[in-house]
Amino acid sequence: MSTAAPRGAAIWGTDCRRPGAGAASATLRPVPIRAALAYTARHPRAVSSAFAMDPTTASLPANPLPAPALRLTRLRFDCDALEPIHLPAYSGSAWRGLIGRSLRHSVCVTRQPTCDGCLLRSQCAYSTFFESPPASPETAARYSALPHPFVLEPGPPGRRTLEPGAPLSVGLTLIGPAGALTPYLIHALQRAGARGLGRQGGRFRLVAVQQETRLGSDQWQAIYRAETATLQPAATQLPAPGAAPDQVRLALHTPVRLKRQGRYLGPRDLDARALLGTLSTRIALLAELYGDGPPAFERAPLHAAIDRITLTPAQLHWVEWTRYSSRQGTRMQLGGVLGTLQLHGPGLTALWPLLTLGQWLHVGKATSFGLGGYRLQPAASPDP
Structure with missing residues (x-):
């Protein structure tokens, strides 16, 4: 299976590549996530141009975006x-x-x-x-x-x-x-x-x-x-995420499967938009389906924060995994990316609650098989 993918990222399934010369300017307005999901389905091209907006024109959240109340x-x-x-x-x-x-x-x-x-x-x-x-x-x-x-x-x-x-x-x-x-x-x-x-x-x-x-x-x-x-069931306490560091190491301990424009992302294709956009979408869906409703943050500050995070691969590699599906009667390829990467940038503060929560929710496809697991670790040293 090919793991290569076109450059650019997909958030909520839209094309987030930068527009070419002469592209019309876009204006981002705060829209609740539920409405954004519905609008994306009806108008993918319009959402594409809005998400392709230069990140310097969007306002970076001053405070961490609130994570949903999930039990x-x-x-x-x-x-x-x-x-x-x-x-x-x-x-x-x-x-x-x-x-x-x-x-x-x-x-x-x-x-x-x-x-x-x-x-x-x-x-x-x-x-x-x-x-x-x-x-x-x-x-x-x-x-x-x-x-x-x-x-x-x-x-x-x-x-x-x-x-x-x-x-x-x-x-x-x-x-x-x-x-x-x-x-x-x-x-x-x-x-x-x-x-x-x-x-x-x-x-x-x-x-x-x-x-x-x-x-x-x-x-x-x-x-x-x-x-x-x-x-005798006990109560599981969900601690506060604490203050965000300037940078953090993210260790992928089970294969992470992220898809963009119909193709799975390999180690060279993984970027902050693909990883963090997929994570935020997953958390929003889990909150809507099994929590108290979609998170209270808007899409504009979310994407402004993601655009201000840099993902630096450290030791990433592709691992292939084959399983047999008795329901479908066929073998399935479920490979993904393993290894470590580093995240840093001013957007890390806003996304820190979501990143912390995601350690227990995983990211990407096949999470019910255990894929997409990661842990946050202290960064080894400042980036040069």
Whole structure:
């Protein structure tokens, strides 16, 4: 699969290249994100010229743009291998498929082959996690696929074999109302252990479920233990993002798949507009679908901030990943960019809350497989 892409960036699917000589000047007016999404679908060329405006004419926000109020529940399911488990190079697909099948078998009462037209769809745990969520007509028309209310966090990459008794774990970040469905996931993981994981279906047992008490703290509290079979959910605190640094290192720890004008971006094509525009769109959609509505910031200051951030690649490379889709009956290429990059510029302050929140929401395509994961780290040294 080709990873090359034309220069320029796409934000909300529009052509954001600079206009050529003689292009008409554009004026940006603050428009709520919901209205901007609908207008983009109807008038892509008009939006293209507006977004191509010289960034020096847009006003840079003086304060950080507010991140939406999203309720996040970060869980870790701790298991023990009962048989040898042969894990693939990237286990995200294996975990997602196993959890999805086990959840469907656990909760589906109609036994229909698909969820289309099911009367129980709006009340079904499986449908909530794995089927397209309900959305406004404008949003549904604009996007061919809408984000699911969870992010998968599989174990470290690399082919390996776990012997009986070896520990293994998988993480899930549940978004909004999906957090209330934790008992269904616990039951599904218990059933999944009996089905087995990996190519040979090595069985495992669920031992405990941990919940992070403060997002990003790596402090976990056991909310479920198999020996007691009781669930005691905890509250996950979302800390304030703090002050933005002058520059920050962004470590991509699972492949990031960003698409522009029908082509996936490789390491040489990745820029601030592609990365941060995609991230802001994802957060806006998650807030609309699973939160209290779209974020309160306007598109003009958002794009003014993005235009004032410079992305400097440090060690970026393309990693190819192939998975088999049992639903489609075919192999799929799901490669993406891995490595580290550096962000700096005056726009970093405005986007800092979104960048911080994005660590738990991931960015780009296939986030429900665990792709698009990143962490913010202190910058090694000032840019020359």
